[in-house]
Amino acid sequence: MTATSATRTVRRYERDAFEGVWNREWTLFRRFWASTTFSSVVQPTIYLLAFGLGVGTLVTAVDGIPYVQYVGTGTVATAVLFASAFPGMFNTYVKRVFQRSYDAMLAAPVTVDELVTAEGSWIAAKAGAFGTVPLVVTFFFGLTPAWGMLAVPFIGFLTGLGFAFFGMWTSAVVKTIDSFTYVTSAVLTPLFLVAGTFFPITNLPQWAQVLAQLNPLYHCVQLVRDACFGWRWPEDLGHLLFLVAFAGLMWVLAVRGLRGKLVG
Amino acid sequence: MGSARDDTDDSLAIRLRDVGKSFGQLTAVDGLDLDVPRGIVLGLLGPNGAGKSTTMRMLTGQALADSGSIEVLGLTIPSQSKQARTRMGVVPQLDNLDTELTVRQNLTMFAVLYRIPRRERQAAVDRALSNASLSDRADSKVNDLSGGMRRRLLIARGLVHDPELVLLDEPTVGLDPQVRQDLWSLIDGLRAQGKTVLMSTHYIEEAERLADDVAVMSKGRVVAQGPPSELLSTHVGEQTIEYYGPPHRVAQIEQLAQDAGLATRRTGPAVSVLGAERAEPDLLRELGDGVARAANLEDVFVLLTGEVLE
Numbered sequence: 001m002t003a004t005s006a007t008r009t010v011r012r013y014e015r016d017a018f019e020g021v022w023n024r025e026w027t028l029f030r031r032f033w034a035s036t037t038f039s040s041v042v043q044p045t046i047y048l049l050a051f052g053l054g055v056g057t058l059v060t061a062v063d064g065i066p067y068v069q070y071v072g073t074g075t076v077a078t079a080v081l082f083a084s085a086f087p088g089m090f091n092t093y094v095k096r097v098f099q100r101s102y103d104a105m106l107a108a109p110v111t112v113d114e115l116v117t118a119e120g121s122w123i124a125a126k127a128g129a130f131g132t133v134p135l136v137v138t139f140f141f142g143l144t145p146a147w148g149m150l151a152v153p154f155i156g157f158l159t160g161l162g163f164a165f166f167g168m169w170t171s172a173v174v175k176t177i178d179s180f181t182y183v184t185s186a187v188l189t190p191l192f193l194v195a196g197t198f199f200p201i202t203n204l205p206q207w208a209q210v211l212a213q214l215n216p217l218y219h220c221v222q223l224v225r226d227a228c229f230g231w232r233w234p235e236d237l238g239h240l241l242f243l244v245a246f247a248g249l250m251w252v253l254a255v256r257g258l259r260g261k262l263v264g
Numbered sequence: 265m266g267s268a269r270d271d272t273d274d275s276l277a278i279r280l281r282d283v284g285k286s287f288g289q290l291t292a293v294d295g296l297d298l299d300v301p302r303g304i305v306l307g308l309l310g311p312n313g314a315g316k317s318t319t320m321r322m323l324t325g326q327a328l329a330d331s332g333s334i335e336v337l338g339l340t341i342p343s344q345s346k347q348a349r350t351r352m353g354v355v356p357q358l359d360n361l362d363t364e365l366t367v368r369q370n371l372t373m374f375a376v377l378y379r380i381p382r383r384e385r386q387a388a389v390d391r392a393l394s395n396a397s398l399s400d401r402a403d404s405k406v407n408d409l410s411g412g413m414r415r416r417l418l419i420a421r422g423l424v425h426d427p428e429l430v431l432l433d434e435p436t437v438g439l440d441p442q443v444r445q446d447l448w449s450l451i452d453g454l455r456a457q458g459k460t461v462l463m464s465t466h467y468i469e470e471a472e473r474l475a476d477d478v479a480v481m482s483k484g485r486v487v488a489q490g491p492p493s494e495l496l497s498t499h500v501g502e503q504t505i506e507y508y509g510p511p512h513r514v515a516q517i518e519q520l521a522q523d524a525g526l527a528t529r530r531t532g533p534a535v536s537v538l539g540a541e542r543a544e545p546d547l548l549r550e551l552g553d554g555v556a557r558a559a560n561l562e563d564v565f566v567l568l569t570g571e572v573l574e
Contacts, residue, residue, distance in 0.1 A: 010347045020376040028364055100360035104421075107324050107354035108377040109346045263326055264287070 010109060013117070017110045021118035029126075040126070041133040044079035048072050048134050051198050052141065062200060065229060072138025073228050074197035076131045076152060077159065077220040083127035084160035085188055088167020089180050092119065092258075096171065102262055112259040116251065120164040127160025128153040135228070148227040155227065158243045159220040165250030172257030196221045216246040274338065277302045277429050277460040278323065283332030285318055285484075292318040294484035296332070300462055300477075302428075305455050307475030308464040309565060315484040316464035317357060320433045323462070324354055337429060350379060352429040353422035357437060357464075359414055361406045367417055368393070368402040371424050378425035388424055396420035396450070412443035419450060430454055432463040436470060448473055468562045478561060482569035492561055500527065500563040501539030505554040508534045517551050529566045538563050 029036060052068035062070045095101040105115060132153055139145070170183050194201065194208060195217035201209050212218050219239040226236050278300035285293040293315040300306045308316050321327035323336055325345025334341040339348040362370050371389045380388050393399045396416040401409065409417065415435070422430060435451065436444040451474055454461050465471055471478050472492055479489040488495055496502070507517045518528050518535045524547050527538040537543070537551065538559065 010350060014379075016376055016379045020373050023376060024362065024365065024369075024373050027369055099363065100358060101362055103326070103356065103358075104360040104362075104374075105377060106326055107349065107356065108374060109349040109379065110377055111346055263328065 017114035018118045040083040040130040044075045048075045068141045075134040076224045080127045080131040080156045083130040084163040085167045088164040092168045092171040123164035124160035128157035131156030162247035165254040168254040279335040304476040305461040307471035307478045309471045310481035314481045353427035355422040357433040363406045392420040392424040500559040503540045505540040506534045507554040
């Protein structure tokens with residue numbers, strides 16, 4: 001084994017780092033799947049039912065879509081946000097600061113790039129899966145299955161990737177774990193409310209509409225709705241490119257932030 | 265061909281030249297030169313804050329030197345640190361085991377990260393469990409292990425891929441004497457297997473018991489290096505005599521010994537006269553009754569650094 005490893009050349013990105021991280025997370029997920037799934041899907045589902053059935057008695061349809069289905073497809077983005085940003089923030093902080101797991105892994109042939117990408121992609125995969133739950137619930141409120149819906153987990157994955165990296169970046173920026181309160185209140189809550197989930201952003205003032213265009217969740221919501229009710233080109237290409245750019249930017253920030261904390 | 269390549273020495277597992285590292289105003293490592301020949305256990309002896317842990321982290325590329333050059337197993341750090349880490353095992357001072365996993369799951373995860381082929385993983389993990397005497401606790405959660413077991417698991421994790429070079433950062437700190445003895449046997453076994461071991465410690469006994477070579481580290485640099493016997497004979501001779509008495513008498517003895525060219529060091533209420541075998545009989549009579557003992561590495565350390573261990 002030693003002779004082999006002495007002569008082999010390592011590449012910048014290798015499967016082993018991903019396999020190690022994913023194996024660990026899969027092991028834990030098998031043990032804690034019930035609580036993890038519960039916390040990630042119940043809250044968005046409650047929003048769906050509360051707004052869809054509550055406000056739905058006042059508003060019958062938006063843009064020709066029955067209101068409960070409008071909200072149901074919109075809360076996919078909410079579920080993705082909850083399932084990606086919070087693990088990205090809290091899990092990463094705990095593993096780095098309290099458990100020092102990342103220190104252990106970086107003493108093995110793993111780089112910060114690989115670590116961030118592996119952790120983020122695992123979180124995003126879960127977010128993509130959990131994001132489909134509101135959609136499934138909406139089937140019970142008359143949502144008609146469509147082929148485009150097969151793209152929803154992938155839209156959730158891409159959005160989740162961006163927000164997982166966002167969470168990982170903030171975990172490297174905050175001074176204490178309590179500081180996440182500011183991130184949740186000042187960043188995530190506004191993003192979640194002004195994403196076109198519960199009402200169209202066209203009802204907002206002009207300046208808020210412009211800001212909403214910079215909200216990744218808005219682009220996720222639009223893509224999911226179009227996947228369910230019919231694609232629109234080239235608008236959907238724009239939404240897709242925005243989400244790709246968001247994930248890319250957050251990856252760079254997460255790698256830089258965590259490298260600064262882990263390798264000094 | 266660059267000069268760095270020309271200077272490369274294949275007999276060395278680790279080679280540091282004029283390495284410096286600061287954290288803000290704090291200088292942790294200051295012009296450090298260190299050679300670790302292959303196949304030996306080298307003890308990096310120094311008090312807390314001497315720069316030992318920072319040095320260890322620089323060897324894995326987890327801390328970046330501000331200046332100087334570092335080579336590990338012939339590879340340049342940090343540019344080739346990922347490749348170097350495939351061939352070294354690291355046992356950190358602070359417990360960073362994955363407490364949510366079992367003993368076996370911890371080892372399996374690192375068997376993957378260390379690129380052990382899938383078909384060899386199970387055997388590698390079983391071997392690591394056996395070497396660390398943890399086979400019967402393989403399915404226990406880490407949180408259910410004693411402190412000694414957790415430390416053995418840390419060592420097993422660092423050895424799961426059968427590395428050429430092992431970095432042990434304060435391997436027995438905070439453990440009771442019996443557990444320390446067990447771990448020393450484990451580390452002795454590494455020497456028998458021909459591995460290169462760099463072990464930082466601030467325990468004199470640990471360095472004397474385990475290290476083929478000792479590098480005395482103080483304020484971020486190595487002030488002396490060699491086999492313990494050589495360090496003793498070079499710096500403090502064979503015999504140390506400790507003299508006890510009231511402060512004025514201790515001060516008087518200290519002055520007499522120093523006037524005769526002998527090194528001294530204060531040890532609590534006593535003064536130790538080093539290299540006492542070289543003292544003239546008249547001087548020994550003048551110094552009075554003292555307690556003679558064999559010189560040890562602590563004498564060397566205190567003499568060279570003026571600091572006290574622990």
